[in-house]
Amino acid sequence: MPTTDPRIDAYIEKAAPFAQPILNHIRALIHEHCPDIQENIKWGFPHFDYKGKSHFSLASFKQHCAFGFWLAGAMKDPKGILQLEEKSAMGSLGKITALKDLPSDKIFATYLKESIRLADEGIKAPKAPKKAEALPMEVPEAFRKALAKNKKAQAVFEQFAPSHRKEYLEWISEAKREETRTKRIEQAIAWMAEGKPRHWKYQ
Numbered sequence: 001m002p003t004t005d006p007r008i009d010a011y012i013e014k015a016a017p018f019a020q021p022i023l024n025h026i027r028a029l030i031h032e033h034c035p036d037i038q039e040n041i042k043w044g045f046p047h048f049d050y051k052g053k054s055h056f057s058l059a060s061f062k063q064h065c066a067f068g069f070w071l072a073g074a075m076k077d078p079k080g081i082l083q084l085e086e087k088s089a090m091g092s093l094g095k096i097t098a099l100k101d102l103p104s105d106k107i108f109a110t111y112l113k114e115s116i117r118l119a120d121e122g123i124k125a126p127k128a129p130k131k132a133e134a135l136p137m138e139v140p141e142a143f144r145k146a147l148a149k150n151k152k153a154q155a156v157f158e159q160f161a162p163s164h165r166k167e168y169l170e171w172i173s174e175a176k177r178e179e180t181r182t183k184r185i186e187q188a189i190a191w192m193a194e195g196k197p198r199h200w201k202y203q
Contacts, residue, residue, distance in 0.1 A: 004031075005039035008046045015060040022065045022096055026058055026108075033109045034116050050119050056112075059091070061201075066091030069111070071118050073125040079107055137169045146185050153192035160197065167198035 012023045038049045048056040057068040072082050072092040083094045147154040168188050175181035
């Protein structure tokens with residue numbers, strides 16, 4: 001019998017109805033094909049550890065689920081199903097909204113076993129290549145004024161890596177309506193005052 005963590009049972013029970021069969025199905029596949037996996041909760045969502053390290057992750061959001069292979073960058077991908085771009089937000093398999101969005105059980109099992117094989121061989125995921133440094137994005141005036149009123153948020157924003165600053169700036173700039181832009185600025189200030197990057201929920 002697989003070793004399960006009651007915290008993951010609770011996580012699945014609290015998930016949206018559409019997500020529960022997805023989470024249960026993936027969890028069962030992991031234990032079927034990776035018997036030495038240990039369940040855990042990290043950063044508030046399910047992780048599946050192998051040899052003491054995070055190996056797979058599973059998360060449920062309001063309208064989709066996400067599954068992550070921690071060694072996705074080193075894995076073979078004969079079926080072209082792995083998504084490496086923005087994997088922190090969408091997972092290795094993209095947005096999963098129903099069981100039909102998953103690869104077949106046979107294919108999924110092949111990828112799970114491939115990931116375990118890499119771990120057994122001591123393979124680590126390759127580091128992402130460094131991108132050419134882009135020019136700093138312009139800070140919208142409304143956002144600049146909001147930062148000036150909250151010194152804690154301003155300090156965090158200034159200490160952020162360029163990539164984290166860019167994530168906030170793009171999110172605010174992409175808002176088409178003034179009302180939406182204002183709400184995003186307010187949310188950004190609140191999150192940064194707590195030291196949170198834009199995509200903190202997915203970390």
